[in-house]
Structure formats: structure tokens, C-alpha cells
Amino acid sequence: MSDNWKDICLARKSAQLALIPREWIIQVPPETQTNVMDVPQECGLLTKRELQITETTDVEILLNKLHSSEWSSEEVTTAFYKRSVIAQQLTNCLTEIFIERALQRARELDGILKKTGKIVGPLHGLPISLKDQFAMKGLETIMGYVAWVGKYAESDCVLVEILYECGAVPFVRTNVPQALMWWETYNHVFGRTTNPYNRRLTPGGSSGGEAALIAMRGSPLGVGTDVGGSQRVPAAFCNLYTLRPSYDRLPYYGAANSQEGQESIVSTLGPMSNSMSGIKIFTKAIIDAKPWTRDPLARKRQWSEEEYSLSEHGGGKMLCFGMMWDNGIARPHPPLQRAMKMTKEALEAAGHKVIDWEPHRLVELYVNSENIFGADGDYDRRSHCELSGEPVIETMAPIGDAHENILGEAFVRTLMDKSGLRSAYDLWKLHREKRELRKSHLEHWKKTVERTGTGRPVDAIISPTIAYTPAPHGLNMSDSFYSTLSNSLDYASCSFPVTFVDAELDKPQPPHAFYNHEDEALFNLYSTDVFAGSPVGLQLIGGPQEEEAVIAMTEIVDRALKVYDAKGRLAD
Amino acid sequence: MSDNWKDICLARKSAQLALIPREWIIQVPPETQTNVMDVPQECGLLTKRELQITETTDVEILLNKLHSSEWSSEEVTTAFYKRSVIAQQLTNCLTEIFIERALQRARELDGILKKTGKIVGPLHGLPISLKDQFAMKGLETIMGYVAWVGKYAESDCVLVEILYECGAVPFVRTNVPQALMWWETYNHVFGRTTNPYNRRLTPGGSSGGEAALIAMRGSPLGVGTDVGGSQRVPAAFCNLYTLRPSYDRLPYYGAANSQEGQESIVSTLGPMSNSMSGIKIFTKAIIDAKPWTRDPLARKRQWSEEEYSLSEHGGGKMLCFGMMWDNGIARPHPPLQRAMKMTKEALEAAGHKVIDWEPHRLVELYVNSENIFGADGDYDRRSHCELSGEPVIETMAPIGDAHENILGEAFVRTLMDKSGLRSAYDLWKLHREKRELRKSHLEHWKKTVERTGTGRPVDAIISPTIAYTPAPHGLNMSDSFYSTLSNSLDYASCSFPVTFVDAELDKPQPPHAFYNHEDEALFNLYSTDVFAGSPVGLQLIGGPQEEEAVIAMTEIVDRALKVYDAKGRLAD
Structure with a gap:
């Protein structure tokens, strides 16, 4: 095989470039300009109307304009397509580009609306971006593997089938790391995706292409997947909203995946957007x-307006949140601590309560999860790499990068027992262990009824999605179990943006008694030089199978933060 | 260890006997009296009122009388306890006996109702029997393992917690085969359970103790479990109703189980009763x-009255059933063929439609399921046996039994690839395969819309639960995938009684072209000498997660059969 895989990558990347119309090529700013968020407005490619369309971040408003024919799907799709191609040139966020196919679909929808006066479905006319797992008939699904170049799907996955029936316009697919199993986004075929707020930093992963794209308003709504934070970490790193629903609430059938058949900690899919309205509309439409x-495998359970009205949470009148300031595995960086304080103040100002969340048996859960993910001894990834001869990516650090890899991979291992290939019986043992831990955590949660004063246990937990904000490429090696907690316990969770790292407000703190090597390494990583200016997000963790309530509660938190932010500015 | 395990068994069995009040010991008829169904009425132990109570097979009526204080829980519990002890002496169906504890609970409930005028919950006062898996604080859960004798539960399992809150009176636990993984009921500790319709035949398994007990009216309602027919085969063999719900609809947490942590084909629990009212009331109460x-692990999904009203099945007005006359793995014995014809005629007479069901990829599913069940290379069972030194039970044929073991174990192997211990990665492969097979079967089902004439796909499948009626001990070695189909595909299913084997009507048929060795062996097994007089049941298989609709449709089938039966008798 030799280096044939490199030729395949070069050819595939050239083919991708050839799909971009020449007139959509922009002048890319030099690498020294790390923040490229303003380039779409300034580069001159988008008309004023296209800027207006793409900066309509509230998906509900966008759909209203589409459904009232104020904006046609063709012009909305064109606007987002152009902007997605700008985002591509700046952050390398796309994989599949299929402009004519998308526009044809948009025109078809416009025609139906014109002719019948009726929309096809709740997402009529809306361009939607998809992570490079959601198979579409006639397109490749490469998912970061060289060996998958040239494999064209024979049919749409179930999600895409439903999106079409809902009237959506799938219009681009987005980049992922090799094998999906990283919190960064780099593979040999399409290369590295960068964070538009600071291109020297990662947008996170594995749904990093989606996150960079949506952050740049290159898509109003995208679909990612999450088996260990893969939607929530990128959302937090790129100032977005996202929902990780419970196992099997949204349909995964027919989508490509890593470790297919691993059903112990189930990978889930969910929406990513610049607004909570996008999150709710997508979730309800699919259900x-x-x-x-x-x-x-999808669960039979209707969308519940009753649960969305927070019938099980006192109608949302006075909620009590548990704040996980520190999970005891890694202390969050200063900007996250400030974000949590802001959120607490904002919620209290809005009439809600916030008490301290006490972490419960998280190290045991962490080890259990890692042992499940590692149960194939990495065979799945290695065997897919072997097919083409491409090397397994062992670090995402750019070669010759100025940042010393101060974390290394070793620190993760200190907590783990990755002893390679396990037997089916060993996996059953891990299931027993996990079930007992889930029960224990559920009882721990229920016991908070003694401390809330609302007559209910804590309505939701608020926590970081990861112990830090966007990290330099190659250094984003562990979520320190802030995100994977929800996957392991199957708690429905929503990420939401809070603020940006501020060199003045987020000064480094004196060292604490470190929990472990990982915690120490993360402490040493922090400096405002590296991190200032980048987004800071948190997540709201609800009980199992509480998608509706988690969306409603995140809307409440989001509104409280916006009011607080407005007041804060007035006070300045 | 030597033969110490035998002493443990003897001691445990004596201890059980000692718990039966001397005055409840009856004169057991000689072995030549194979049918013992009338002994409870004839033995003289039960008063007229106790006979009236225990022969109230409609659980709704029983609850009405309990809740209106016409009957006290104490007298109802006493009546069923006495009758359960009669059943025990005739069929050896019980494991745990705890009379005073149950009666104390019953008196407590009577006191509350008297004092407050209110019932504790929907099952107030009702004695409920439990398979020997449902842990109760302070009692052993032996589950057919000698090594588990003397292990007392520190807490109730979740099901028992809920039953107590619903006002039920758990009053006996019932026998199972060693390790649960048989369609018969025999273990070294408590011995063999027999079928009260014919003690030379098995009541089925693994919920065989429940089935024999409830058939004799020794319990109005019991709880079994089913991972491959373990409720439905005993129900069919003992003339009962039962529901196998979908994975994780009813709470299994804290119950003992075989192959714990095997989550690929999930063991489920469900009610067994002499009436469909018992099935519905239990299921609704627990949900x-x-x-x-x-x-x-339990799914968050309320009981849906709308689905129970068959909102997704045209309101139940004109249903269309698919009859699985023969699954292509083993041809059902003549009595089952007649039962299916009767059911078809009864349904058609009631205004419903019945079309032929075409089996779809069942051999692939069968092999996939067997490979999953065998993924530990039988380690789980063997290791639990090794703890005490008891032998692994390799056949349930009674030593020196007159029946030649004409099936042997070999015939099952012809279809299987039980290659022993698998890796976790192999298990993931089986999951992928299973998922694709489930999707394929779902699409196959949906395609029946072309043949039903109702505008809907077939509303439910009707099929045998196993290819024959109660078999002689030791010969009940395979369900030929009639039951396990539902476990593998996770289709909610209800068993219901239809008729009894009739020497005149169910004559042997000429040989057909056999599908495999198993099919041939089963054909050769049939003779009216052996089978006449025993119950014949079928099952109704609904779509995934359709508990409410499956219960409602089984009620419709049951009513149609009763009308048909009454008419048939008039015509005689």
C-alpha cells in the first residue's frame, strides 16, 4: 500500500475544492489574524440581504419568513451556502459540498409552496448541515477514514429521510476527527478544522466541523452526535446551543459510526444552533x-408539551439548580468558574435557587466508561485505518507546533485500566457495575430534596462541559468526565453559551491540592495569553429521558443570562 | 466440597416443608392420577368461601370485592395461601413460603382501609406470587443455584417496592430451573415442578412454578420473566394469559438474574394470570x-389510555391479523394448527380479518440470538454451579424415565454456532447484525399494508409460542424460535389460552418435508397418547413498545374466542 493513502487524500481534497464556484473564493486573512468571525461581513461576497438572512440566528424567525414566502428557500439556501463556503475557507469545516443538489431541492420546495400554498413540513425550506456520519444517497460518508473515500451511500439514513419529509434542505456535511473519538477535529482526508474565534485553538470535536460552521453563521442548524461530549464540547468552544438527548430518542439508524454495535454507552444525535428555538424546533419535528x-432502536415516545411546560418541575416557577463547581477530577479553569458564578447570580435574580451539587462516585463512573469505550482494544479504529494504510492518529498536535504538549496522553492513563480487548462476559460485568452506579447516582440526586426547599429534588445540574475553554490544537485530550457523565448516566443535557474569556477577570489562580496528574496538567495549561477572547459555555444536565424539560429549563437559564447581561451592561 | 451440596439441598427442602402448617397437608393422589386440577375442590382443605374466593379468576372482580371490604385481604390471602400450598404438594411449584409475614401485611392493609376508608393503591389487598428472582428483604433468592442457599436479600427489588406501595401482598415465591435458561422447571434445591393438567408433562419454564401455581388458582396474579419465552411457554402450557412487555418498560432493577449485564436481548418481567384483567391492571399499576x-434502566413512558383504545389501530373496529401457521423452523403440532384455525374463524366471525403471515429471515435471527445468549461460553452458569460443587444440569430428563430422549441436545446445535466465549468486539458485531435484522423485519411488517385492505399494516401477528403443547419432562428443549422471536425483535407479546388437545380432532398428520433435524424430531414426538388433554395456547405479537395496544388486541381475541366457543357448544 505504501503511501498511496496520501494520494487518495490529496485527490479527495482537490475534488472538494473544485466543487467551490470560483466566484465564491475569498481573500483569506493571514494566519496572524486569529479571529475570523467578522470576515463574512467584510469579505464582500455576501449581499446585504444575504447578510440579513444568515444573521437571523433565531430559527423560528427564519422559518416564519420561509413559510410566509417572505424569503424563498432558494435564496436562504444560497445565502447559507455562500457563507458556509466562506467558513470553509477560514476554518476548514466542510466535507461534502453539493450545491446544485441542495438548490434544486430548495427550488422544488419553493414551487410546492407557491403551487399549493402549503408547507411540506415543519422545517420547510430550512438549510440544515450534517456531521459527516449522516449518510445521504449518492454521497460518500468518509468519517475521517481514508479507506472510506469513494464509498457512496445507497440510501439515506433514517434521520435524512425524516428531514426530507419535514421539508428541510440538507446542504453540506461537516468535518470530524479520524474515528470520531477525539474532542478535536482532524483527519488525513480533509485536514484540521479550526475555531473561528481563534484559529490557533480547536473548535472541539468530534462535531467540530458543525460547531465552526454554525458559529460563523454558515448554517442555521446542524446535526451532531455525542457519545462522550462530541456535541457539547464543540458547542461550548464555539458559543452555541446543543441538546444531547437520551439514548435512542432520536433515530440513528443508517448513520455511519465508530465502534458500531457498541450499545453500552449509546451514541446519540442532536441539533446544534445559535438559538434555543433551533434546538426545540428540530427535536420536536423529528419526534x-x-x-x-x-x-x-428508537424509543416510542411522543413529544410531550406537558413536560415542556415543566409539569414535573413546579411549572418552572421556582427552580432549584445544583451547581457542579468542581467535579473532583479536574478543577475548571477560571473563566468557567466565573461563568458559573454569573449563571448563579442570573438565576437567583430571576427568582430561582442555586445550591452546590455534590459530585457522586464520578471516578468509578469515569473508569467504567473508559473501560467500555476501550473494550475492543482499539480494534475498530485500527482495522479501519489498516484498510488504507493510513496511520492511526495518536496525537492531534500539529507537527512543529509552538505549544509544548504539556498534557501528553499519559495523564489520562493514570485513572484508567485500558487493558485492551475484553471478553463479552467482561462487558456484561461492566454493565452490572454501570447499572449499580446509575442507580446510586439516581438515589443521590433524589436525596437533594432535603436541601432544595422546593419539595422536589434539584431540577437540573449545571456544570462545565469540559474543564477549560477552547484549547490549542493537540491539547484537547480529555473532558475530565464533565461531558461523559451525561453519556454514562444517560442524562439529557443542553449546552448553552455564557461569556468570553477575559484577561482581566479571569486571572490565573494559585495552585490547589491537585486531584491527579490530569488536574495538575490542566492547571499548568492555563494562561490568559492563550485563552483570552474565546467562548465560555456551560451545560444543563437533566434527569434521564427529560428532553422536553431540559430544553425548557435551558431556555429559562438562557433568558436569565440575557437579562443579567443587559443589566450588567447598564450598570457599567 | 464433595457431595456437600446434596446435604444443603436436603436441608433446604426440609426447611421449606417445615414452613407448611401440619393442618394444610393433604392426601396427595397417586402418581397414576396425572391430572390434579380438581384436587383443590375435592381435598376438603378449603372452605366453600375460600373456594369461591380462589375461583374468582377475574382480577378486577377480586379487587372490587377487596376494595369494597366485601372480602378482607386477610381472608383472601389466607384462601390463596392454603390453595398455593395444595398446589405445592401436587406440582412442587413453590420456593419461599412466608405465611405469617404475608398475613401480617394483609391485616395491616385491612386496618388502613377500615381506619381511613381509603385503599393504599390500585392493588390493595391482592396476594401476588413472584418468580424466585424478585428479591425481598430478609428472604433468600435461590434461583435454582445451590450456592445461593442462605443468601438473604438486604433490600427489596424495585418491583417489590412498587408492589408494596400499590397495596399488594407478595405471598409466595415460585420455582425455576437452574440458571433460568430452560423451558422446563427443575433444579437441585427444590426439584421438579410438574404440570397440574398432567403431572407427567412439564409446565414449561423458566417461569414454570408461577404457571403451575396460577393454573391451580393458587395465586390470582404472578410475576414471571421472559428472555426467550420464559413467561409465554409456561402460560401456553398451563392455560394462562401473560404479557411480555418491551425491553425496560417494567422495572427489573434489584431482581436476581442469569447472565446479569447481558443487555443485548434484555430479560423482561410481566404478569401471569387467569384473566386478561389481571394483565392490564398489573401493567398499568406498575407503570x-x-x-x-x-x-x-426503566423507560420513561406513561401508560397511554389512547393507545389502549387502539388509536393507532383504527380504534379496533376492523383489525387485520397475520397468522404465522408455520415459521419454517419447526411445523407446529396438530393441536396448535387447530387452535390457529379456531382463532382465525373466531376473529372473522367477530368482523376482523386474518391473513397469512410470511416469516422473514427467522433462521438468521435465531442464530444471532443464540450466539448472543452463548457469548459467555456458558461461563455464568458454570461458575455459579462451581461455587457449591453442584453439577451443571445438562438434561432435564428424569433418570430412568420411560420416555426415550428422542430429541437429545444435538438437534438444537444443527442450527447454531455456539463457539463459546466471544470478545466484546464480536458482541458488537452481533449487535450490528441484530439491528439490521430488526430493521429488515420492521420493513417487512410495514409492507403488509399492501395485503391487509385496512390501510394499515397487519395490526398484530398471531402465532404459537412454541411448536408443541406441554411435553414430557426432559423433552422441552427448544421453542424453535416461536417465542424468542419477540425477545430478539423486542415485540410486545401476549399469550392467551385457546383450547385443549383432543385425541379425536388432533390426529397425527403424514410427514412433511422436514426443515431440519429439530423439525423432524418434533414431528416424531407427537402422539395423542402423550399430549391429549393438555392446554393449547397461542400468542399475539404486536409492534415494538406497544404494550397497551397488545393488551387491548388480546382482549379482543379472547372475547372473540369466548363467543366462538359458546356458539360452538350451542351448535353441538
């Missing part, structure tokens, strides 16, 4: 399409 | 108690 009639 | 707030 209303009864995914269980197409995906044999 | 209404929100099991997901206690069992982290």
Missing part, C-alpha cells in the same frame, strides 16, 4: 415524525 | 408508579 416506525 | 424514577 413528531415517529422515528420508532423507521428505526427499530 | 403509573413511574418505575423510571427508581430503576435507571
Whole structure:
């Protein structure tokens, strides 16, 4: 095989470039300009109307304009397509580009609306971006593997089927890390995706292409997946909202995946957007399409307006949140601590309560999860790499990068027992262990009823999604179990943006008694030089199978933060 | 260790006997009296009122009388306890006996109702029997393992917690085969359970103790479990109703189990009763108690009256059933073929439609399931046996039994690839395969819309639960994938009784072209000498996660059969 895989990558990347219309090529700023968020407005490619369309971050407003024919799907799709191609040139966020196919679909929808006066479905006319896992008939799904170049899907995955029926316009697919199993976004075929707020930093992963794209308003709504923070970490790193639903609530059937058949900690899919309205509209639309009639693993459960009205949480009048200031595995960096304080103040100002969340048996859960993820001894990834001869990516650090790899991979191992290939019986043992830990955590949660004063246990936990804000490429090696907690316990969770790292407000703190090597390494990583200016997000963790309530509560937190932010500015 | 395990068994069996009040010991008929169904009425132990109570097979009526204080829980519990002890002497169906504890609970409930005028919950006062898996604080859970004798539970399992809150009176636990993994009921500790319709035949398994007990009216309602037919085969063999719900709809947490942590084909629990009212009342009561707030694996899904009203099946007006006359793995014995014809005629007479069901990829599913069940290379069972030194039970044929073991174990192997211990990665491969097979079967089902004439796909499948009626001990070695189909595909299913084997009507048929050795062996097994007089049951298989609709449709089938039966008798 030799280096044939490199030729395949070069050819595939050239083919991708050739799909971009010449007139959409922009002048890319020099590498020294790390923040490229303003380039779409300044580069001159987008008309005023296209800027207006793409900066309509509230998906509900966008859909209203589409459904009232104020904006046609063709012009909305064109606007987002142009902007997605700008984002591509700046952050390298795309994989599949299929402009004519998307525009044809948009025109078709416009025609139907014009002719019948009726929309096709709740997402009529809306361009939607998809992570490079959601198979679409006639397109490749490469998912970061050289060996998958040239494999064209024979049919749409169930999600895409439903999106079409809902009237959506799937219009680009987005970049991922090799094998998906990283919190960064780099592979040999399409290369590295960067963070538009600071291109020297990662947008996170594995849904990093989505995050960079949506952050730049190159897509109003995208779909990612999450088996250990892969939607929530990129959302937090790129100032976005996202929902990680419970196992099997949204239909995964027919999408490509890593470690397929690993059903112990189930990978889930969910929306990523610049607004909570996008999160709710997508989730409700997919559930209303009864995914269980197409995906044999999808749960049969209607969308519940009652649960969305927080019927199980006192109607949302006075909620009590548990703040996880520190999970005892790694202390969050100063900007995250400030974000949590802001959120607490904002919620209290809005009439809610915030008490301290006490972490419970997280190290045991962490080790259990890692042992499950490692149960194939990395065979799945290695065997897919072997097919083409491409090397397994062992570090995402750019060669010759100025940042010393101060974390290394070794620190993660200190907590783990990655002893390689396990037997089916060993996996069953891990399931027993996990079930007991889940029960224990559930009881721990229920016991908070003694401290809330609301007559209910804590309504939701608020916590970081990861112990730091966007890290330099190659250094984003562990979520320190802030995100994977939700995957392991199957708690529905929403990420939401809070603030930006501020060199003045987020000064380094004196060292604490470190929990472990990882905690120490993360402490040493922090400096405002590296991190200032980048987004700071948190997540809201609800009980199991509480998608509706988690969306509603995140909307409450989001509104409280916006009011608080407005007041803060007035006070300045 | 030597033969110490035998002493443990003897001691445990004596201890059990000692718990039976001397005055409840009856004159057991000689072995030549194979049918013992009338002994409870004839033995003289039960008063007229106790006979009236225990022969109230409609659980709704029983509850009405309990809740209106017409009957006290104490007298109802006493009546069923006495009758359960009669059943024990005739069929050896019990494991744990705890009379005073149950009666104390019953008196407590009577006191509350008297004092407050209110019932504790929907099952107030009702004695409920439990398979020997449902841990109760202070009692052993032996589950057919000698090594588990003397292990006392420190807490109730979630199901028992909920039953207590619903006002039920758990009053006996019932026998199972060693390790649960048989369609018969025999273990070294408690011995063999027999079928009260014919003690030379098996009541089925693994919930065989429940089935023999409930058939004799020794319990109005019991709880079994089913991972491959373990509720439905005994129900069919003992003339009962039962529901196998979908994975994780009812709470299993804290119950003992075989192959714990095997989550690929999930063991489920469900009610067994002499009436469909018992099935519905139990299922609704447990779901209404929100099991997901206690069992982290339980699905969050309310009981749906709308689905019970068959909103997704045209309101139940004209249903279309698919009859699985023969699954292509083993041809059902003549009595089952007649039962299917009767059911078809009864349904058609009631205004419903019945079309032929075409089996779809069942051999692939069968092999996939067997490979999953065998993924530990039988380690789980063997290691639990090794703890005490008891032998692994390799056949349930009684030593020196007159029946030649004409099936042997070999025939099952012809279809299987039980290659022993698998890796976790192999298990993931089986999951991928299973998922694709489930999707394929779902699409196959949906395609029946072309043949039903109702505008809907087939509303449910009707099929045998196993290819024959109660078999002689030791010969009940395979369900030929009639039951395990539902476990593998996770289709909610209800068993219901239809008729009895009739020497005149169910004559042997000429040989057909055999599908495999198993099919041939089963054909050769049939003779009316052996089988006449025993119950014939079928099952109704609904779509995934359709508990409410499956219960409602089984009620419709049951009513149609009763009308048909009454008419048939008039015509005689």
C-alpha cells in the first residue's frame, strides 16, 4: 500500500475544492489574524440581504419568513451556502459540498409552496448541515477514514429521510476527527478544522466541523452526535446551543459510526444552533415524525408539551439548580468558574435557587466508561485505518507546533485500566457495575430534596462541559468526565453559551491540592495569553429521558443570562 | 466440597416443608392420577368461601370485592395461601413460603382501609406470587443455584417496592430451573415442578412454578420473566394469559438474574394470570408508579389510555391479523394448527380479518440470538454451579424415565454456532447484525399494508409460542424460535389460552418435508397418547413498545374466542 493513502487524500481534497464556484473564493486573512468571525461581513461576497438572512440566528424567525414566502428557500439556501463556503475557507469545516443538489431541492420546495400554498413540513425550506456520519444517497460518508473515500451511500439514513419529509434542505456535511473519538477535529482526508474565534485553538470535536460552521453563521442548524461530549464540547468552544438527548430518542439508524454495535454507552444525535428555538424546533419535528416506525432502536415516545411546560418541575416557577463547581477530577479553569458564578447570580435574580451539587462516585463512573469505550482494544479504529494504510492518529498536535504538549496522553492513563480487548462476559460485568452506579447516582440526586426547599429534588445540574475553554490544537485530550457523565448516566443535557474569556477577570489562580496528574496538567495549561477572547459555555444536565424539560429549563437559564447581561451592561 | 451440596439441598427442602402448617397437608393422589386440577375442590382443605374466593379468576372482580371490604385481604390471602400450598404438594411449584409475614401485611392493609376508608393503591389487598428472582428483604433468592442457599436479600427489588406501595401482598415465591435458561422447571434445591393438567408433562419454564401455581388458582396474579419465552411457554402450557412487555418498560432493577449485564436481548418481567384483567391492571399499576424514577434502566413512558383504545389501530373496529401457521423452523403440532384455525374463524366471525403471515429471515435471527445468549461460553452458569460443587444440569430428563430422549441436545446445535466465549468486539458485531435484522423485519411488517385492505399494516401477528403443547419432562428443549422471536425483535407479546388437545380432532398428520433435524424430531414426538388433554395456547405479537395496544388486541381475541366457543357448544 505504501503511501498511496496520501494520494487518495490529496485527490479527495482537490475534488472538494473544485466543487467551490470560483466566484465564491475569498481573500483569506493571514494566519496572524486569529479571529475570523467578522470576515463574512467584510469579505464582500455576501449581499446585504444575504447578510440579513444568515444573521437571523433565531430559527423560528427564519422559518416564519420561509413559510410566509417572505424569503424563498432558494435564496436562504444560497445565502447559507455562500457563507458556509466562506467558513470553509477560514476554518476548514466542510466535507461534502453539493450545491446544485441542495438548490434544486430548495427550488422544488419553493414551487410546492407557491403551487399549493402549503408547507411540506415543519422545517420547510430550512438549510440544515450534517456531521459527516449522516449518510445521504449518492454521497460518500468518509468519517475521517481514508479507506472510506469513494464509498457512496445507497440510501439515506433514517434521520435524512425524516428531514426530507419535514421539508428541510440538507446542504453540506461537516468535518470530524479520524474515528470520531477525539474532542478535536482532524483527519488525513480533509485536514484540521479550526475555531473561528481563534484559529490557533480547536473548535472541539468530534462535531467540530458543525460547531465552526454554525458559529460563523454558515448554517442555521446542524446535526451532531455525542457519545462522550462530541456535541457539547464543540458547542461550548464555539458559543452555541446543543441538546444531547437520551439514548435512542432520536433515530440513528443508517448513520455511519465508530465502534458500531457498541450499545453500552449509546451514541446519540442532536441539533446544534445559535438559538434555543433551533434546538426545540428540530427535536420536536423529528419526534413528531415517529422515528420508532423507521428505526427499530428508537424509543416510542411522543413529544410531550406537558413536560415542556415543566409539569414535573413546579411549572418552572421556582427552580432549584445544583451547581457542579468542581467535579473532583479536574478543577475548571477560571473563566468557567466565573461563568458559573454569573449563571448563579442570573438565576437567583430571576427568582430561582442555586445550591452546590455534590459530585457522586464520578471516578468509578469515569473508569467504567473508559473501560467500555476501550473494550475492543482499539480494534475498530485500527482495522479501519489498516484498510488504507493510513496511520492511526495518536496525537492531534500539529507537527512543529509552538505549544509544548504539556498534557501528553499519559495523564489520562493514570485513572484508567485500558487493558485492551475484553471478553463479552467482561462487558456484561461492566454493565452490572454501570447499572449499580446509575442507580446510586439516581438515589443521590433524589436525596437533594432535603436541601432544595422546593419539595422536589434539584431540577437540573449545571456544570462545565469540559474543564477549560477552547484549547490549542493537540491539547484537547480529555473532558475530565464533565461531558461523559451525561453519556454514562444517560442524562439529557443542553449546552448553552455564557461569556468570553477575559484577561482581566479571569486571572490565573494559585495552585490547589491537585486531584491527579490530569488536574495538575490542566492547571499548568492555563494562561490568559492563550485563552483570552474565546467562548465560555456551560451545560444543563437533566434527569434521564427529560428532553422536553431540559430544553425548557435551558431556555429559562438562557433568558436569565440575557437579562443579567443587559443589566450588567447598564450598570457599567 | 464433595457431595456437600446434596446435604444443603436436603436441608433446604426440609426447611421449606417445615414452613407448611401440619393442618394444610393433604392426601396427595397417586402418581397414576396425572391430572390434579380438581384436587383443590375435592381435598376438603378449603372452605366453600375460600373456594369461591380462589375461583374468582377475574382480577378486577377480586379487587372490587377487596376494595369494597366485601372480602378482607386477610381472608383472601389466607384462601390463596392454603390453595398455593395444595398446589405445592401436587406440582412442587413453590420456593419461599412466608405465611405469617404475608398475613401480617394483609391485616395491616385491612386496618388502613377500615381506619381511613381509603385503599393504599390500585392493588390493595391482592396476594401476588413472584418468580424466585424478585428479591425481598430478609428472604433468600435461590434461583435454582445451590450456592445461593442462605443468601438473604438486604433490600427489596424495585418491583417489590412498587408492589408494596400499590397495596399488594407478595405471598409466595415460585420455582425455576437452574440458571433460568430452560423451558422446563427443575433444579437441585427444590426439584421438579410438574404440570397440574398432567403431572407427567412439564409446565414449561423458566417461569414454570408461577404457571403451575396460577393454573391451580393458587395465586390470582404472578410475576414471571421472559428472555426467550420464559413467561409465554409456561402460560401456553398451563392455560394462562401473560404479557411480555418491551425491553425496560417494567422495572427489573434489584431482581436476581442469569447472565446479569447481558443487555443485548434484555430479560423482561410481566404478569401471569387467569384473566386478561389481571394483565392490564398489573401493567398499568406498575407503570403509573413511574418505575423510571427508581430503576435507571426503566423507560420513561406513561401508560397511554389512547393507545389502549387502539388509536393507532383504527380504534379496533376492523383489525387485520397475520397468522404465522408455520415459521419454517419447526411445523407446529396438530393441536396448535387447530387452535390457529379456531382463532382465525373466531376473529372473522367477530368482523376482523386474518391473513397469512410470511416469516422473514427467522433462521438468521435465531442464530444471532443464540450466539448472543452463548457469548459467555456458558461461563455464568458454570461458575455459579462451581461455587457449591453442584453439577451443571445438562438434561432435564428424569433418570430412568420411560420416555426415550428422542430429541437429545444435538438437534438444537444443527442450527447454531455456539463457539463459546466471544470478545466484546464480536458482541458488537452481533449487535450490528441484530439491528439490521430488526430493521429488515420492521420493513417487512410495514409492507403488509399492501395485503391487509385496512390501510394499515397487519395490526398484530398471531402465532404459537412454541411448536408443541406441554411435553414430557426432559423433552422441552427448544421453542424453535416461536417465542424468542419477540425477545430478539423486542415485540410486545401476549399469550392467551385457546383450547385443549383432543385425541379425536388432533390426529397425527403424514410427514412433511422436514426443515431440519429439530423439525423432524418434533414431528416424531407427537402422539395423542402423550399430549391429549393438555392446554393449547397461542400468542399475539404486536409492534415494538406497544404494550397497551397488545393488551387491548388480546382482549379482543379472547372475547372473540369466548363467543366462538359458546356458539360452538350451542351448535353441538
